[in-house]
Amino acid sequence: MVSRLILVLADQLTRNVAALRDYRDGDLIVMAEVSDEATYVPHHPRKIAFLFTAMRKFAASLREEGLAVAYTTLDDPENTGSITGELIRRADEHGVSEVIATEPGEWRLIQALNDCPLTVRQIEDDRFIATHAEFERWAEGRKELRMEWWYREMRRKTGLLMEGDEPAGGKWNYDHDNRKPAPGEIDFSGPMRFTPDETTEEVLTLVGNRFGNSFGSLDDFWFGTDSEQASRALTRFIKHALPNFGDYQDAMMSEEQFLYHSIISVYLNSGLLDPMDACRAAEDAWKAGDAPINAVEGFIRQIIGWREYVRGIYYREGSDYAKRNDLNHNRSLPGFFWGDDTQMRCISKTVEQTRTQAYAHHIQRLMVTGNFALLAGLNPQEVQDWYMAVYADAYEWVMSANVIGMTQFADGGIVASKPYVSSANYIDKMSDYCKGCHYSAKKKTGEGACPFNLLYWHFLDRHREKFEKNPRMAQMYATWDRMSDEKQTTIRDEADTFLNRMAQGALV
Template identity: 65%
Template sequence: MSRLILVLGDQLSQNLSALAEGDKETDTVVMAEVMEEATYVRHHPKKIALVFTAMRKFAAALEDAGWTVAYAQLDDTANAGSIVGELLRRAEQTGAEEVICTEPGEWRLINKLTHAPIKTRILGDDRFLASHGEFEAWADGRKALRMEYFYREMRRKTGLLMEGDKPAGGQWNFDHDNRKPAPGDIAPKGPLRFEPDNVTGDVLGLVEAQFDGHFGDLRPFWFATTRAQALEALAHFIKHALPTFGDYQDAMLRGEDFLYHAIISPYLNIGLLEPLEVCQAAEAAYVAGDAPINAVEGFIRQIIGWREYVRGIYFLEGPDYAKRNRLRQTRDLPAVYWGGETKMACMEAAVGQTAREAYAHHIQRLMVTGNFALLAGIDPGQVSDWYLEVYADAFEWVEAPNVVGMSQFADGGVIASKPYVSSGAYINRMSDYCKGCAYKVSQKTGEGACPFNTLYWHFLDRHRERFSNNARMGNMYRTWDRMDEERRKTVLADADAVLAKLDSGEVV
């Protein structure tokens, strides 16, 4: 009996569980560029181009490996427009009565496949190091699900940076060494770039024609679109940027969109790279003496620690997780997030970079755009949708916990022990954004004061009932309480004025 093997655009791995279950002699691989997946949120054009190009090249590699592939391009006249529709169309063509697929990374798509009018068997996604069962067993009975402790278990499981049963370097975490402000000069100048070939060029033309109204710049397009290219990009990072990655991983610098970051998360998240091989390459650089422990440990922690952890949280917490709003924040997302005019240099830099590259690093996401959204009381659902739309590495399993949990505290503390909020001082310390900004980061109130400064205290004041007893926030509230009453009134009035401008569409 013939079956259909579904391969999604973020499952471009020859080791995919659905392919391992299939039979090249009798089964047909189904791959499809469909409008439903490209528009359920308005994805960045670069993201669409990356996924479609990589899909086309992966389909060709499958055919070279002996698979029969039924591939639908977006502009095929027979394209059904949805994943389920394409499966039904191919089932009618082939006579297949069953679909085998690897679990998608979104509850939305899992639900569609579970209720599809054709027998569908969903297999576990073993491209990850921790299965759902393994994460559930780790989480069972714990009062707090903190990533650090899960990360240690993953280090023990993989043996990465371990010396027997002890962590290499004598400690699990070297994060305190990785908080240096931006240096004066950055070399090399970003990730390895690839010139578009004919396949990529065809996709770029398609994306220009179909998604011209989506936020962000399509060109220049330089992403890796095959496994071989992704491996080249990884090797380039390991050799040229990893040695300094740790020192400056939290730094932000105008005119430097990438600093020493790897920019391999899009390749990991669509399947071109595997997490263990990426970590082993970094570990090898440490063993060879080519990269220091703080850089290598920090890099590995982002992958086998944070990446695996947020996936575990997403599936553990269930389908409603991405819609949580425990702080009951309801303000609409301001125009600045879509490139609207702003006087805030940090927001202009982070959003401008996002538009150009479909990329911003974790501190830009957490402490600039995320911090501002949280302080301003923006609806976390709108914030979450924005991150899902604008970043090339954003798929809901990874994006929702990072935004709903870590960035917006909308899950009420499942991930973070306190909200990640700060005044302008943090951004000033870690970047050069504040130099030349229309606002003065040193000014706390009055005309010209940095909006982060007043919104910070406004946030603490309006959420006092929830956070005043939080042990990690006590000092903040004691500082607020020591201010005289008139000063507190001024701070809150100035913050209200900023929020009123946001509500009325004025430039902030």
Template identity: 60%
Template sequence: MVSRLVLVLGDQLSHDLSALRAGDRARDLVVMAEVMDEGSYVPHHPKKIALVLSAMRHFADELRADGWQVAYTRLDDAGASRSIVGELMRRGEAHGTSEVIATQPGEWRLIEALEAAPLTVTQLPDDRFICSLEEFDAWAEGRRELRMEYFYREMRRKTGFLMEDGKPAAGKWNFDHDNRKPARVDMLRARPMRFAPDAITKEVLDLVADRFGGNFGDLRPFWFGVTAAQAKRALDHFARELLAGFGDYQDAMLAGDRFLHHSVLSPYLNIGLLTPWEICTRVVEEWTAGRVPINAAEGYVRQVIGWREYMRGLYFREGPGYVRRNALGHGRALPAMYWGAPTKMNCVSQAIEQTQKESYAHHIQRLMVTGNFALLAGIDPAEVHEWYLSVYADAFEWVEAPNVIGMSQFADGGIVASKPYVSSGNYIAKMSDYCASCAYSVKAKTGDLACPFNLLYWDFLVRHRDRFGRNPRMGPIYRTWDRMDAERHHAVRDGAAAVLARLDAGDEV
């Protein structure tokens, strides 16, 4: 006789999950389900789907070995429901129970679906994070600006990571100023750890190829880890082989190196195979031993306990309507080049091709190449949001939406960022080798060969001067524009209009 159902979702693959802690191995039934609704609510990258499904199947086996009863639904099972709620109802009817224990999902659509289910569902807090939602709300209450830097300092104090006698290690909270060096090609640079697919993963790959083979993205080769043990090996490899250079080169981009010193641990962290405590403890261990510099350790810790926790708190504080915000009124359709159509812009081509092949791009490629172009071109932020949610293996709405709607597209009107993250081609030229082999000239400010980023940058600022003209951080930029003569103004605006007209016509840019 089953007393209750214990729901475990595909991004909740942690043995200390609150729902599992509240469950009883002797009386309760764990429900895990591969359902079409979760696989298709956006057109997910096939690698992302394969990662989640294989990790789920491995985790279910671990739960059984740990003494749990597990009812596991495979995507191709006869009689399977399309939805999580449908599977809960099916299992509940089969076992004579309507009571469900769940850990709160990381997306509003699933939270609301569980709330509306004709079942008695108890949603427990997801306490795998450093900061609870209540703590975040208490920190945010009454503040005029919710700046991540101040939240990050509170998380440093709470965890003790990189703290010495109550003060930040090495005397500074933030070493980001040291982390903006361009990188050089290095054939000896280590790569993130890769894992050969086992029998379970191979079976999943065949299923995904059959059901989602038409989605944007290359399914094979597939090299992600799919268990906590593999994720821990990947963490240790990163800490030993790559972390030391992470700080210096975290913003760099190279055409021949997709990963540089990045860890590619976020997919494992976001589905529950690693915890923020594990990652930061290992990073701090390397710094304490003197094997990595402070700017590398601090830069990585800030990503995990600063940005990641801040984004989650903001997503839940702002509510379900956050993803529909559009403060700048942008409405242009997402260009076909984001789905692999040709583009003459080498930086965009490199970022999209990498995304297609790996379901991965690092934060500067996302923010300052694909995100920057979308913002400058006035793309509808809802379409930009859906694209990022679709194509990246680490993208789940609680973390993706604030990064895109807030940080990347300024669609929340400035909650996340005090000014828009826009730049001309000069920033990309400084931080990458992309421009050297581009059809456009990053040095050309006007004319047919001018880099579209150069033209759209000024056009964006002029279009939105009423909003940003009084921003103290942007005043010097507008003064630079005002010093240009009328002929230059016309050349820039006409060039930008031509670029946007080609986008609207579906022509190659």
């Protein structure tokens, strides 16, 4: 006799998730592969395959533990196609009306559960370091919600890299030491790769048949798909890549897709890996003398600092946050974001890596695709939908503040104190993308001038009223003002020509 339904979503694949801790005899766990969740944006097939496989394995582990699970596969003829539809179907089957759910990481699902005709109790997801209330208390009354100050609170709360009340090594942040440009070569062969087993192969066939025409490749699928594999992937990173992670975390190389990055966000965000376990493993490596403090601090900051911060912003700002467009940018996303040809080598290489791996690291996202989107005035909702669609670690709680706030400044400055825009100089310094590119990073105007150079000044010029009083941008405007009227006109005209050609679908 079933008494209640316990909903477990695809990004809640841990026995420690709140709703499962509430499990008692007579409950039925509901898990479902549904088309609504696979298609609300055109998700990368690699992400869909990863989640469906991980879901099936997690459901099997719950059954082995003796828990009751009702699992719906995507090709089940009785599949209703939505989470609420599956809850209603299971409730009708068993004559129950009460559902226990862990709060989803996307407002659209939170609202769908609120609108469900069943009695759904949503419990706050406590797999994170901070609660909603803690972030709200920290944010209340502050003029600026800067991540650095939040990060220090999280260091104090967790005790990570702390020596009493002081930060280990005497500094909170070693970011200054983590900005080395691309090295000549990488002596790390990348993240741990797992050979697909029978369950994975079955899902790969299913996903290939259903979503094979979507942007993204299923070839050479190597993601881990259970908690044991996720743990092994972390161990490999800590031992072989963490020592060099800090130095080169901002570098980009055209023939090195992973450099010294961990590639564990896909496991953290799905529930297969605990964030504190990852942080303690890194801290232990530092204590043992196996990794330098700049690398360990940078890694920990990404998890307990940035990851916690963007989640706090998402829930604090509410369901309209992802719809904001403070700069009124409305250009459509160009086809080269979806793999059409472009002569911009940095964009081409980043998009191709994204297509094959469903992954690009934070600087590729921020300073290549994100930077271009902001400079070109692309619609931020289209930009966010793209990031949501193409990356395996993408969920709205993590993407909104990163895209709407950090990369597109569409929230008016809640997340970033100034727009993250740069000319070609930054990309040229931090990568090898500019070598062999059709465009010249050194050329500011004229034939062969890099579009990033033209669009950089074009952006500053058209948004002058918004940003000229920002103290962090005064030098940029002073440089612009020293240019002759003729040069300014040339930049405007050439940037407009580029944007018009892009809008027409021409090769740029």
